Amino acid sequence: LYWKRRNLPPGPVPLPLIGNILSMLREGPGYECFRRWTKTYGDVYTFWLGTTPYVMIGSYEKMKETFIRDGDTYKDKYPQPFNEIIRGGQYGIVETNGHFWSTHRRFALTTLRDFGLGKDLMQEKILIEVREAFEKLDGNVGEEQDVSKVLNNSIANVINQIVFGYRFVGSKEEDLKKLNDLMEYQEKAFSTLKVYVQVFAPKLGWFLPGKSLEQLLEEWKNNFYEFFNTQIENHRQKIDFDSEENLDYAEAYLKEQRKQEAQGEMELFSNAQLSNTCLDLWSAGLSTTNATINWSISYIMNHPEVQKKMNEELDRVIGSDRLVTTADKNDLPYMSAVINECQRCVNLLPINVAHATTKDTVINGYSIKKGTGVIAQISTVLLDEKIFPDPYKFNPDRFIDENGKLKKVEEFVPFSIGKRQCLGEGLARMQLSLFISNVYNRYQISPSSEGPPSIDKSDKVGVFPRKYNAILTRRHS
Numbered sequence: 001l002y003w004k005r006r007n008l009p010p011g012p013v014p015l016p017l018i019g020n021i022l023s024m025l026r027e028g029p030g031y032e033c034f035r036r037w038t039k040t041y042g043d044v045y046t047f048w049l050g051t052t053p054y055v056m057i058g059s060y061e062k063m064k065e066t067f068i069r070d071g072d073t074y075k076d077k078y079p080q081p082f083n084e085i086i087r088g089g090q091y092g093i094v095e096t097n098g099h100f101w102s103t104h105r106r107f108a109l110t111t112l113r114d115f116g117l118g119k120d121l122m123q124e125k126i127l128i129e130v131r132e133a134f135e136k137l138d139g140n141v142g143e144e145q146d147v148s149k150v151l152n153n154s155i156a157n158v159i160n161q162i163v164f165g166y167r168f169v170g171s172k173e174e175d176l177k178k179l180n181d182l183m184e185y186q187e188k189a190f191s192t193l194k195v196y197v198q199v200f201a202p203k204l205g206w207f208l209p210g211k212s213l214e215q216l217l218e219e220w221k222n223n224f225y226e227f228f229n230t231q232i233e234n235h236r237q238k239i240d241f242d243s244e245e246n247l248d249y250a251e252a253y254l255k256e257q258r259k260q261e262a263q264g265e266m267e268l269f270s271n272a273q274l275s276n277t278c279l280d281l282w283s284a285g286l287s288t289t290n291a292t293i294n295w296s297i298s299y300i301m302n303h304p305e306v307q308k309k310m311n312e313e314l315d316r317v318i319g320s321d322r323l324v325t326t327a328d329k330n331d332l333p334y335m336s337a338v339i340n341e342c343q344r345c346v347n348l349l350p351i352n353v354a355h356a357t358t359k360d361t362v363i364n365g366y367s368i369k370k371g372t373g374v375i376a377q378i379s380t381v382l383l384d385e386k387i388f389p390d391p392y393k394f395n396p397d398r399f400i401d402e403n404g405k406l407k408k409v410e411e412f413v414p415f416s417i418g419k420r421q422c423l424g425e426g427l428a429r430m431q432l433s434l435f436i437s438n439v440y441n442r443y444q445i446s447p448s449s450e451g452p453p454s455i456d457k458s459d460k461v462g463v464f465p466r467k468y469n470a471i472l473t474r475r476h477s
């Protein structure tokens with residue numbers, strides 16, 4: 001280990017086979033060990049997951065110097081062996097590299113833009129779900145109800161409208177139930193000690209009891225891909241290849257596929273790539289937004305003084321139960337500050353996804369070889385007390401300036417930075433803003449008889465969506 005470590009930036013001493021994984025397991029959800037190492041070793045240090053070293057970038061300044069100013073060097077993803085098992089090859093956007101990745105990232109961004117991201121069309125799609133959620137929540141006003149379930153379904157409808165062009169209503173509700181079961185299965189089955197150890201230290205994990213990662217992945221992926229492949233086949237049957245307008249992502253992709261094939265390019269827009277991109281948009285887009293919205297409601301329920309200030313602003317600016325839209329956003333700085341503070345505290349990825357260097361480079365005077373794992377550790381930045389004093393305190397006012405306006409904080413980077421920055425950021429921001437501001441404009445949200453939901457995350461590695469009950473009352477009669 002000494003030999004392997006000699007050219008890497010110094011960091012915590014790794015144990016043979018398991019590296020530094022114990023620190024993460026001991027201190028759920030995983031923020032604190034990275035914060036401590038940044039203080040001990042500086043903003044560049046080496047962290048070992050099993051037998052693999054990763055160079056950690058622990059400050060915003062250093063992230064700018066590497067992931068932004070030298071973006072091309074940090075744009076590849078570090079290969080994860082289990083990824084190929086799930087996908088059956090190098091497919092999708094999240095895990096691919098090079099020309100293949102950039103073509104599909106560009107295609108996805110253009111397609112999302114064409115669907116009206118930043119324009120009224122996407123807003124209208126989201127507001128349909130807001131109204132639908134209201135109908136369900138109104139039915140149980142004054143009683144304890146499972147708010148997270150209603151909102152989860154609404155968010156699933158938004159993403160499915162975009163990817164496959166339909167909502168889970170009527171006979172399609174069954175599809176959603178199946179998918180939700182799969183997501184829940186994924187969360188439960190994959191959070192065993194055996195799986196954690198197998199991901200980070202494959203040889204060691206093999207000896208622990210329980211289902212192996214390979215067995216779990218096999219069951220899970222078959223069910224998920226079956227749903228995507230059925231949808232894709234249905235689209236292929238019905239599609240009007242002559243129409244200029246695209247109703248959803250699958251349709252836009254199938255038309256592009258035909259165009260590419262006409263030019264003799266048969267591999268770039270393959271069927272396997274479509275089902276894998278659907279998986280990416282679905283899984284990267286759904287659980288992240290769900291978790292953020294539901295944790296946000298939990299944080300606010302634990303801070304009634306924040307809800308009071310939100311109500312005052314909403315009463316002053318909106319003053320009725322009409323729908324809040326993106327046009328109101330600039331007049332609701334406190335609402336935006338609350339959403340930012342929620343995202344900062346939710347801090348969804350205790351350890352960010354691993355990138356790999358595309359060429360030999362130098363970080364902090366250390367020579368780093370091509371293909372080395374590097375991680376932009378955004379969770380440490382979101383908890384950096386130099387930027388966010390008293391970082392574990394939920395305090396939306398930190399995003400308000402002396403004139404009562406929303407303060408732009410450059411270091412607020414929940415969607416990461418650089419060439420791989422979240423592809424769905426625009427959509428996610430629009431959903432967070434429309435769902436949260438509308439739900440709080442319509443309802444006073446109070447804890448159930450069990451009290452406010454716990455905001456303690458120390459029981460698990462990682463940040464997972466929470467279930468909770470709450471009592472909603474209408475704010476406008």
Ligand code: HEM
Binds near residue numbers: 284286288289414422
């Ligand atoms: C609150 C919600 C969300 C958060 C906090 C979030 C956060 C992130 C983060 C931290 C990354 C990793 C960036 C890196 O490699 O450093 C990422 C990547 C990604 N996200 Fe999101 N995300 C959210 C919502 C969404 C949505 C709604 C979609 C899709 C519709 C989406 C699609 C993706 C994709 C495809 C990538 C991979 C991009 C690439 O590798 O080029 N995300 N996201």
